[in-house]
Structures are given as C-alpha cells and as structure tokens.
Amino acid sequence: MMQDHVFYDCTTAPSPRRARMFLVEKGLTVPTEQIDLRKGEQLGDAFRAINPRCTVPALKLPDGTVLGDNASIARYLEEIRPDPPLMGRTPVEKAIIAEWNAIAESEGLLAIAEVVRNSLPGLKGRALTGPRSYDQIPELAERGRTRIEQFFDTLDRRLASTAYLGGEAFSVADITAFVAVDFAGWVKLAPNKNQRALIAWRNALAERPSARA
Ligand SMILES: N[C@@H](CCC(=O)N[C@@H](CS)C(=O)NCC(=O)O)C(=O)O
Numbered sequence: 001m002m003q004d005h006v007f008y009d010c011t012t013a014p015s016p017r018r019a020r021m022f023l024v025e026k027g028l029t030v031p032t033e034q035i036d037l038r039k040g041e042q043l044g045d046a047f048r049a050i051n052p053r054c055t056v057p058a059l060k061l062p063d064g065t066v067l068g069d070n071a072s073i074a075r076y077l078e079e080i081r082p083d084p085p086l087m088g089r090t091p092v093e094k095a096i097i098a099e100w101n102a103i104a105e106s107e108g109l110l111a112i113a114e115v116v117r118n119s120l121p122g123l124k125g126r127a128l129t130g131p132r133s134y135d136q137i138p139e140l141a142e143r144g145r146t147r148i149e150q151f152f153d154t155l156d157r158r159l160a161s162t163a164y165l166g167g168e169a170f171s172v173a174d175i176t177a178f179v180a181v182d183f184a185g186w187v188k189l190a191p192n193k194n195q196r197a198l199i200a201w202r203n204a205l206a207e208r209p210s211a212r213a
Helices: 013-027 045-050 070-080 093-119 138-159 172-187 196-207
Strands: 004-007 030-032 056-060
Touching: 004 013, 013 070, 013 172, 030 172, 056 070, 093 138, 093 172, 138 172, 138 196, 172 196
Parallel strands: 004 030
Antiparallel strands: 004 056
C-alpha cells in the first residue's frame, strides 16, 4: 500500500484504466480519489491546481510532485517497484516495448479518441482534453474509424509471431493496446473474426486479474 501517494482516477475512462492495470500488475495499491469527468470536475479549480492539463490519471507523490501522464506514472512505478518488470529487462526488450507502447498510443488510443471525441454528442465543444475548448470535426471521426481498422491489423500481424506485443513477456505495451481495443467498443468497433492472433491475445489478457481494474 502506497499510503503517502494519491491516485486521481475516473473508473469509466480508458486512460486511468491503463495506470490502474499497471498498479495491479505490480501488486500496488494507492489511496484513490475519483474525478467525475462527466460533471467536468477535471476543469474545476480544485483539480486544476493538481493537474493544470485537466486530465486523469495523475499521481501525487509524497513530496508533492504530481505526475500527470501515463508515461511518467509507469516510468516512476517501474523504478520504485522493478518486479515484475513491465517495461523490459534488456536494452533491446526495453526499446521494443517502448516502440509498441508508442504504436498502441498513437495509432490505437489516439485514433479511437479521434472518433469518440469528434462524434459523441456529449463531447460537443470538448473535442480535445485540456483547459481550452475545441469544436468537433466530423471528418476526423470518419478518418479515425479507418485508422482503428488499420491498428487492429497492425496488432494482428505482430501477434501472429510473438506472444505479447513487446516479445515473449507481458508488458506495458499490452496494457495500452488492450485498453485501446476495449475503448474501440465505445464506437462499436471490434477486431474481425479473421484476426485470430489478436482475438486470442485479447481473450488471454482478459483472464488476468488486472483486466478487471
Ligand atoms: N496523455 C494522457 C491522456 C489522458 C486523458 O486523455 N485522459 C482523459 C480520460 S481518458 C481525460 O482526462 N479527459 C478529460 C476531459 O475529457 O476533459 C495520459 O495517458 O495520461
């Protein structure tokens, strides 16, 4: 239990889920505060003072430092709790895992966010996260759908030759891609039945206790 830390979460949102899964895989528990994104609590003065970028997850450290992104949170947790390693052991493993995590984020999560944020009526005027307001661009939602199909294909090809995205060991890259595949369900997109390697990997990950986080 990391009593002297505070984790800022929103149970329904995909980004904090990545950090929650990482914590479970490390066997760590942290006192948690829920930020209600539907009510706009992330934009209020209280949370803005914690994370001026107005997003969750965030992690407050004992010295008051706030980590405001999955990248920094994962890096920190890996340093303070190296086992089990989720970001690789050898230089090559670390590099490949970083590459696949970046792919899952930029080609997966961001493509899905492009669809969700530019099409859901509840996100009108909120097409990007953060303190400023941005209008939706319907063409971006269309483009995002094509990108998600391409992302599923990229995952399926990779997983046809390796057990996990980073190689033979489960890693943070799997967490990011797994969260992305579930997030695609928000806009009714899922792997097709011919993407067998992707489906088998997804089903295996769903059995891990962290999948319920
Ligand atoms: N790069 C950030 C992205 C975090 C992010 O986009 N979080 C969303 C929830 S999934 C959020 O806080 N949204 C606030 C909003 O919609 O205003 C990370 O992964 O840590």
